[in-house]
Amino acid sequence: VSPSSSIVVLDSGLGGLTVVRALQAALPQEHVLYFGDTARVPWGNKSPANVCAFVRQIIAYLRPHDPKHVLLACNTATALALSVVRGDFPGLSISGVIEPGARAAIEAAGAKAEPVIGVIATEATVRSKAYERAIHRRRHYARLLLRPTPLLVPIIEEGRTAEDPLVRLALRQYLRPLLERHIDVLVLGCTHYPMLKGLIAHMVGGRVRVIDSAEQCAEDVAKRLRAAGLMRAAGDGQSSERLRCFVTDDSARFGLLASRFLQRTVDAPTLVPLDDLTRAGDAVRPMRRAG
Amino acid sequence: VSPSSSIVVLDSGLGGLTVVRALQAALPQEHVLYFGDTARVPWGNKSPANVCAFVRQIIAYLRPHDPKHVLLACNTATALALSVVRGDFPGLSISGVIEPGARAAIEAAGAKAEPVIGVIATEATVRSKAYERAIHRRRHYARLLLRPTPLLVPIIEEGRTAEDPLVRLALRQYLRPLLERHIDVLVLGCTHYPMLKGLIAHMVGGRVRVIDSAEQCAEDVAKRLRAAGLMRAAGDGQSSERLRCFVTDDSARFGLLASRFLQRTVDAPTLVPLDDLTRAGDAVRPMRRAG
Numbered sequence: 001v002s003p004s005s006s007i008v009v010l011d012s013g014l015g016g017l018t019v020v021r022a023l024q025a026a027l028p029q030e031h032v033l034y035f036g037d038t039a040r041v042p043w044g045n046k047s048p049a050n051v052c053a054f055v056r057q058i059i060a061y062l063r064p065h066d067p068k069h070v071l072l073a074c075n076t077a078t079a080l081a082l083s084v085v086r087g088d089f090p091g092l093s094i095s096g097v098i099e100p101g102a103r104a105a106i107e108a109a110g111a112k113a114e115p116v117i118g119v120i121a122t123e124a125t126v127r128s129k130a131y132e133r134a135i136h137r138r139r140h141y142a143r144l145l146l147r148p149t150p151l152l153v154p155i156i157e158e159g160r161t162a163e164d165p166l167v168r169l170a171l172r173q174y175l176r177p178l179l180e181r182h183i184d185v186l187v188l189g190c191t192h193y194p195m196l197k198g199l200i201a202h203m204v205g206g207r208v209r210v211i212d213s214a215e216q217c218a219e220d221v222a223k224r225l226r227a228a229g230l231m232r233a234a235g236d237g238q239s240s241e242r243l244r245c246f247v248t249d250d251s252a253r254f255g256l257l258a259s260r261f262l263q264r265t266v267d268a269p270t271l272v273p274l275d276d277l278t279r280a281g282d283a284v285r286p287m288r289r290a291g
Numbered sequence: 292v293s294p295s296s297s298i299v300v301l302d303s304g305l306g307g308l309t310v311v312r313a314l315q316a317a318l319p320q321e322h323v324l325y326f327g328d329t330a331r332v333p334w335g336n337k338s339p340a341n342v343c344a345f346v347r348q349i350i351a352y353l354r355p356h357d358p359k360h361v362l363l364a365c366n367t368a369t370a371l372a373l374s375v376v377r378g379d380f381p382g383l384s385i386s387g388v389i390e391p392g393a394r395a396a397i398e399a400a401g402a403k404a405e406p407v408i409g410v411i412a413t414e415a416t417v418r419s420k421a422y423e424r425a426i427h428r429r430r431h432y433a434r435l436l437l438r439p440t441p442l443l444v445p446i447i448e449e450g451r452t453a454e455d456p457l458v459r460l461a462l463r464q465y466l467r468p469l470l471e472r473h474i475d476v477l478v479l480g481c482t483h484y485p486m487l488k489g490l491i492a493h494m495v496g497g498r499v500r501v502i503d504s505a506e507q508c509a510e511d512v513a514k515r516l517r518a519a520g521l522m523r524a525a526g527d528g529q530s531s532e533r534l535r536c537f538v539t540d541d542s543a544r545f546g547l548l549a550s551r552f553l554q555r556t557v558d559a560p561t562l563v564p565l566d567d568l569t570r571a572g573d574a575v576r577p578m579r580r581a582g
Binding site: 038039040045046047049050123127150153154155157158165166169170248249250251252253274275278282 | 330338341442445449456457464566569573
């Protein structure tokens with residue numbers, strides 16, 4: 001591992017590209033390998049055992065690229081798999097999106113004695129209680145309201161925008177119970193949701209601070225690289241090589257969705273057969289296949 | 292294979308249970324093995340190569356049960372994989388949901404010279420043109436309007452019902468272009484959609500015939516078994532063994548969703564690890580893994 005090594009960013013699908021966008025804005029000289037498991041997306045309604053296996057396989061598959069850091073750019077993966085894969089890959093620097101988001105939520109809550117923090121996320125993230133743990137570790141007296149918002153990912157992936165009355169109705173239904181309980185802060189607990197950040201901020205009003213985990217995450221990775229002396233030299237690598245994408249499904253949707261999340265065009269991705277992922281995962285935990 | 296063999300019904304997830312319900316109503320004496328690939332659901336936004344591989348693995352995995360028939364209770368699987376897996380498993384009786392639905396749509400259109408047939412389905416089913424082929428083979432002059440309706444599956448899986456204003460708004464948006472072009476028949480081209488059949492029939496009005504592929508499919512399977520002399524004797528097997536479920540993800544959602552689709556409670560499913568499916572698929576096409 002050296003400063004010229006790449007950063008791996010992985011997600012269930014393409015939502016993690018919102019984090020890549022923030023990461024490349026904060027660290028324009030870095031090279032990113034992005035992996036979207038588009039054959040098995042979404043992960044937000046799946047079990048911890050499967051999500052852990054998926055994340056383990058992807059890291060094992062990209063390990064030969066000798067990444068200097070691996071970022072789980074997916075709240076579900078972070079909630080269900082981060083501690084497990086840290087155990088599977090000792091010596092590899094791995095982080096997620098929940099700690100940076102929780103930290104930013106606490107900061108945004110400021111000095112209030114008992115701030116009310118709302119989180120919207122997938123069902124799996126809500127069930128995991130990962131946000132409760134991350135926030136209560138820092139502020140014992142914060143009140144937390146978590147709300148699963150399972151339609152938002154398919155709404156965003158269908159290409160619907162803030163002008164669509166259905167998007168407004170869905171957000172109104174999901175946000176109402178949070179607003180009735182006077183949240184001070186709202187955490188966007190899914191890497192797709194920054195696509196609707198403007199509308200969400202408008203709907204919750206100026207009094208409620210909206211936390212976009214993509215930006216927080218990019219800052220967190222920058223801090224980790226700086227601390228480890230692994231920042232790539234500025235001006236080195238402003239090439240077309242800055243982003244290489246891997247996906248497990250070559251559907252026609254990639255180009256369309258990727259450019260929407262990244263807000264620029266992106267090169268065609270490398271298609272990774274699921275069999276190759278299975279084999280890579282077997283090499284990490286070979287006993288699992290003995291049954 | 293004998294009349295006492297089981298019928299395999301497979302789907303990307305649990306929507307295919309609407310077909311099981313119709314099948315068990317039409318053929319109460321039959322035993323059904325249901326497979327829901329809940330770790331990789333949905334398939335409706337994925338590529339032909341992956342959907343074919345998923346279906347092949349599932350059939351190979353259940354083949355040792357010696358089923359007398361395999362029903363792909365999923366429009367996406369039928370559209371993308373039926374002809375391929377028929378080639379992979381010669382001698383195994385396999386059918387899908389599209390031919391029965393297309394046949395029923397033609398019958399419902401009656402004697403009209405140029406009937407207008409609307410189909411709502413997933414993106415992959417629409418892209419495959421499988422409904423165009425199946426309908427135009429029978430009625431060259433039918434006019435077809437296909438509409439991808441990707442939000443309906445997540446809406447149904449979230450447990451939303453006909454009373455929810457968001458469900459009505461989504462249907463109004465999706466059905467408007469079909470109604471403006473005066474469809475005579477509307478095919479529900481996804482096995483989840485029968486859950487909203489009442490509301491859809493109400494919204495399109497009495498003049499438009501709504502085709503529920505679940506019912507058509509059950510009749511089609513009954514006809515095939517009868518023709519092959521493989522109907523199970525009536526009164527034989529009215530036991531709790533009538534339905535056994537297999538899933539690839541053990542999320543908390545199974546019991547809730549399964550009982551909603553089936554309209555009765557269902558025994559806990561058998562959890563099948565994805566590794567076991569991969570191995571079963573390898574045995575069918577061993578060369579694919581040699582790369």
